[in-house]
Structures are given as structure tokens and as C-alpha cells.
Amino acid sequence: MRSYTFILGLVAALVAGSACAADMTPVGKWKTVDDKTGKEKSIVEITETGGQLTGKVLQVLNSDKGPNPLCEACSGDRKDQPVTGMIIIWGVHKDGDVWDGGSILDPNNGKTYSVKLTPSRAHAGLESRQPIIILRLARLCAR
Numbered sequence: 493m494r495s496y497t498f499i500l501g502l503v504a505a506l507v508a509g510s511a512c513a514a515d516m517t518p519v520g521k522w523k524t525v526d527d528k529t530g531k532e533k534s535i536v537e538i539t540e541t542g543g544q545l546t547g548k549v550l551q552v553l554n555s556d557k558g559p560n561p562l563c564e565a566c567s568g569d570r571k572d573q574p575v576t577g578m579i580i581i582w583g584v585h586k587d588g589d590v591w592d593g594g595s596i597l598d599p600n601n602g603k604t605y606s607v608k609l610t611p612s613r614a615h616a617g618l619e620s621r622q623p624i625i626i627l628r629l630a631r632l633c634a635r
Contacts, residue, residue: 518545518584518591518609523553538581545591545609547581549599565602575599581607 519540524533531554538547552575555561562572570578584594584607596607 521550522547526554534575536580543585545581545584545594546579547596549575549578549580552576561599563599563602566597566599567602570597570602584609 518538535551536547580597584591591609
């Protein structure tokens with residue numbers, strides 16, 4: 493199995509400045525970016541409740557299936573549900589300097605992967621390491 497490293501870097505901010513770089517937590521709004529095309533795909537909001545992170549799709553920006561795609565490849569309760577509003581990151585908890593132990597869903601194929609998020613000062617964002625999923629996020633700072 494090939495291992496990929498994905499950089500969750502800052503590509504666009506609503507408010508420029510050091511507020512983004514100084515905030516070294518995954519909590520906030522992020523844009524997902526297609527690794528192959530560079531197109532922005534969605535806006536995901538990561539929140540923390542009881543020491544665990546959850547990520548929910550707030551808006552789908554670019555989809556071959558239109559602005560309100562369904563998770564056709566998903567199984568169980570997520571099968572054929574709208575991707576907008578869907579929880580795609582769950583169970584992530586802080587472990588030292590990283591956020592680890594959780595899962596992330598790829599709505600395009602319905603598969604779930606392990607996820608580990610590490611704040612990265614060098615990239616003013618997050619570095620994510622997981623075996624398969626292609627994911628880049630850009631921080632949206634609206635402070």
C-alpha cells in the first residue's frame with residue numbers, strides 16, 4: 493500500500509494576517525481542494541465537543557453531480573443522503589501535538605479511513621497523514 497502525505501495548507505483566507513497562523517488547532521472552517529485538479533471541492537467545519545473533533549460538510553463547491561450531491565457510494569445511514577450537512581470526520585482526539593484516532597469519510601467512494609491531523613507552522617495549516625485518501629484543506633479565517 494502506498495503512503496501519501498497531504499498538506500493541509502493555507503491557500504485563501506477571508507481575513508489575511510497572523511490570526512490563521514497563530515491558531516494551531518484544527519477547529520474552524522476549511523476548504524477541501526482536489527489534489528488532481530486544484531479545484532476547491534467543499535467547505536468543512538471542524539468543531540470540538542468533549543475533547544473530540546467532528547467535521548461536517550457545510551457546502552459543496554464543485555461537484556460533477558451538481559451543487560447538492562448525494563452520497564450514493566455510502567452505506568448504512570449515509571446511503572443516498574445529501575453530502576451537505578454530512579459528518580465526514582469523527583472521533584479525532586488530541587494526543588500531544590497531534591489530533592489522532594479518528595476516521596474520515598470520502599463521500600466520493602463511501603470509504604472510511606483513519607485520520608491524523610498535525611498543526612503545521614511551516615504551512616500555516618494542517619498536515620494530514622493517512623494511507624489512501626487525497627485531502628488538502630485551506631483554512632478559512634473569519635474573525
